[in-house]
Amino acid sequence: MLEVTKLSVAYGGIQAVRNVSFRVEQGEMVALIGANGAGKTSTLKALARLLTAASGSVRYCGQEISALEPHRLVSQGIALVPEGRGVFPRMSIVENLLMGAYSRFDKPAIVADTEHVFSLFPRLKERAQQLAGTLSGGEQQMLAIGRALMSRPKLLLLDEPSMGLAPLMVQRIFEVIRKVADEGMTVLLVEQNAKLALEVSQRGYVMESGEITLTDEAEKLLANPKVRAAYLGE
Amino acid sequence: MDIFIQQIINGLVLGSIYALVALGYTMVYGIMGLINFAHGEVVMIGAMVALFVIKALPGLPAIVLVPLALVCAAIVCMTIGFAIERIAYRPLRRAPKLAPLITAIGVSIILQNLAMLIWGRNYHAFPPILPSGEHDVFGATITSLQIVIIVVAGLMMGGLTLLIRRTRLGRAMRATSENPPIAQLMGVNINQIISATFVIGSALAAVAGLMVSANYSIAHYYMGFMLGLKAFTAAVLGGIGNLAGAMLGGLLLGVIESLGAGYIGDLTGGFLGSHYQDIFAFFVLIGVLIFRPSGLIGERVAERA
Numbered sequence: 001m002l003e004v005t006k007l008s009v010a011y012g013g014i015q016a017v018r019n020v021s022f023r024v025e026q027g028e029m030v031a032l033i034g035a036n037g038a039g040k041t042s043t044l045k046a047l048a049r050l051l052t053a054a055s056g057s058v059r060y061c062g063q064e065i066s067a068l069e070p071h072r073l074v075s076q077g078i079a080l081v082p083e084g085r086g087v088f089p090r091m092s093i094v095e096n097l098l099m100g101a102y103s104r105f106d107k108p109a110i111v112a113d114t115e116h117v118f119s120l121f122p123r124l125k126e127r128a129q130q131l132a133g134t135l136s137g138g139e140q141q142m143l144a145i146g147r148a149l150m151s152r153p154k155l156l157l158l159d160e161p162s163m164g165l166a167p168l169m170v171q172r173i174f175e176v177i178r179k180v181a182d183e184g185m186t187v188l189l190v191e192q193n194a195k196l197a198l199e200v201s202q203r204g205y206v207m208e209s210g211e212i213t214l215t216d217e218a219e220k221l222l223a224n225p226k227v228r229a230a231y232l233g234e
Numbered sequence: 235m236d237i238f239i240q241q242i243i244n245g246l247v248l249g250s251i252y253a254l255v256a257l258g259y260t261m262v263y264g265i266m267g268l269i270n271f272a273h274g275e276v277v278m279i280g281a282m283v284a285l286f287v288i289k290a291l292p293g294l295p296a297i298v299l300v301p302l303a304l305v306c307a308a309i310v311c312m313t314i315g316f317a318i319e320r321i322a323y324r325p326l327r328r329a330p331k332l333a334p335l336i337t338a339i340g341v342s343i344i345l346q347n348l349a350m351l352i353w354g355r356n357y358h359a360f361p362p363i364l365p366s367g368e369h370d371v372f373g374a375t376i377t378s379l380q381i382v383i384i385v386v387a388g389l390m391m392g393g394l395t396l397l398i399r400r401t402r403l404g405r406a407m408r409a410t411s412e413n414p415p416i417a418q419l420m421g422v423n424i425n426q427i428i429s430a431t432f433v434i435g436s437a438l439a440a441v442a443g444l445m446v447s448a449n450y451s452i453a454h455y456y457m458g459f460m461l462g463l464k465a466f467t468a469a470v471l472g473g474i475g476n477l478a479g480a481m482l483g484g485l486l487l488g489v490i491e492s493l494g495a496g497y498i499g500d501l502t503g504g505f506l507g508s509h510y511q512d513i514f515a516f517f518v519l520i521g522v523l524i525f526r527p528s529g530l531i532g533e534r535v536a537e538r539a
Contacts, residue, residue, distance in 0.1 A: 050415050074421040086416040088409050099409050102402070103421035151421070 001026045001186050002047075002155060007056030009042045016042040018210040019056070024155070029187040031197035031218060033231060034207035040190045041083050043207070044159050047188075048080040049073060060155070075103045077154035081161060085144040089133025093124050096132050096143055100150030110150070117146035120176050138169035145176065156180070158189045162196060174200055194231035198222045206231075240374035241496035242489060247380045247449060249488020250387030254442040255465030256472070256480035257394060258435030264411040264475040265431045267331070271338040272318055274462015275345035276311050276436050280443025281453040282353050283307040288361050296363045300444075308440040314345075315436025316429055324425070342459075349455040360451040383445045390441060391481050394434070398477060407431060411475070460512065464491075467519040473529025482530060490514055 002024040009017035017039040024030045034040050045051040047058055049070035058066040060076065068076070079100075088096050097117060101110045118125035121142040127135065132143055141161055148156060161177065162170040170193075178200050181187050191197035198204050198218040206214040206227060214227070221227050255277055262270045284303040291299060322341050326334045367378040398404035409417040410427045418424055446461060447453035468487040472479025495511035522529065 048419060050419070069423075070415075070418045071421050071423045074419065080419055082416060082419070086413060086419075088412045088416070090412055091405070091408060095405055095408075098402075099405060099417070099420045099422075102406065102409075147420075 253484025473532025
């Protein structure tokens with residue numbers, strides 16, 4: 001479904017991502033793990049066209065999308081939950097969700113999907129009219145995921161969904177991510193928390209200093225002594 | 235006492251006009267962080283177009299002619315607003331903030347001179363086609379024109395508030411003003427939203443232009459400069475980027491200026507006359523910048539990451 005070939009990203013002379021290639025198949029959940037600064041977020045941002053890639057190709061459903069205008073990605077079925085959530089703080093929860101459905105015009109289905117998001121995250125329903133800026137970090141993460149789902153994506157890109165959250169909240173958010181994936185969503189998950197990410201994914205890629213250094217099935221990566229030493233704190 | 239009420243009424247009329255113009259400043263600032271100093275000139279062009287449409291069709295009754303003039307002025311202003319953004323500001327989207335600011339001043343000068351070439355340097359009298367009824371309120375008078383100005387300005391502000399708060403376009407505008415890259419991820423075409431912002435602001439400017447020239451019975455190519463500065467002051471007073479702030483700031487500035495002009499003679503023992511009314515706007519601007527730079531109702535919700 002998604003095939004990235006030799007992608008490079010540079011910030012003013014510094015190469016954050018070097019010749020990175022990976023793929024995500026339909027219905028699969030793939031983890032991209034690595035330490036802080038390894039280039040995971042830059043890779044994802046380049047996919048979502050928040051950054052311009054220096055070189056490389058990104059094919060999605062057989063079509064080259066690396067030159068597509070950023071606002072057209074969502075109607076192609078790609079949704080990103082950005083690092084740091086990126087909710088609209090001065091808009092209510094409902095309005096944030098409606099922004100997620102901005103590219104759609106099927107009003108009854110949008111209403112139904114809002115209810116679906118509320119059923120995934122009951123906490124959001126209780127606070128539906130509250131401004132997103134007043135929510136806790138975990139609630140904002142729920143909202144960011146719910147908002148991404150509102151576009152009915154085929155491919156969901158998640159950037160560090162566990163960052164800065166309490167363990168209990170992380171657990172609840174990952175339950176929902178797992179549930180969404182089980183319902184058939186294709187997911188690319190970028191995480192610093194390697195254990196968590198590999199436990200919910202089928203395959204994983206390990207990124208180090210801007211390059212992919214290792215790839216395998218998630219279970220095997222979890223058992224790999226190098227991964228265990230570097231990322232699982234053993 | 236009746237002077238006080240009279241000046242309040244005059245202030246509210248003037249303030250409604252300031253508010254309409256201030257909305258144009260504040261919307262553009264809210265979306266792209268730019269002070270569009272050419273906005274006052276758009277108001278002037280609105281006034282000029284409306285005035286000359288009215289002059290060109292002398293036979294028609296006011297009830298047809300004024301709306302027609304307004305529509306013509308709005309179309310011209312919206313086109314100019316759209317063009318300014320496309321030609322002058324869009325190429326500078328990624329440039330340092332100072333570049334578009336200087337460009338805005340340049341655009342302002344160009345528009346002024348264009349207007350001077352087209353309509354000349356003279357003052358143009360507004361044709362006396364408007365109803366001249368006067369009504370008594372608590373010992374002061376309010377003209378029919380003043381009532382129309384306040385009512386129409388109120389309707390425009392109400393309409394804009396609904397547009398921003400309740401519609402898909404309004405949500406996209408707010409999302410863009412809060413976080414452009416994320417809005418883009420949601421499928422918002424930022425360029426379209428910015429264009430829409432300029433077009434809407436310019437339509438309000440056209441209405442304000444007709445109002446101000448009808449209110450003072452006069453229009454000239456230089457009128458946009460001071461009006462623009464005052465409306466900018468009103469936007470800063472309310473909290474720039476904030477719609478309700480622009481409306482409140484506009485009304486407040488109008489009233490402050492009117493009261494100031496009404497009493498300045500008494501306060502200075504006749505040393506300064508009411509033609510010094512312009513200084514109040516700038517006292518207000520300096521005061522706000524020193525004591526409350528975020529304006530009366532700027533930034534209320536704390537952002538939590």
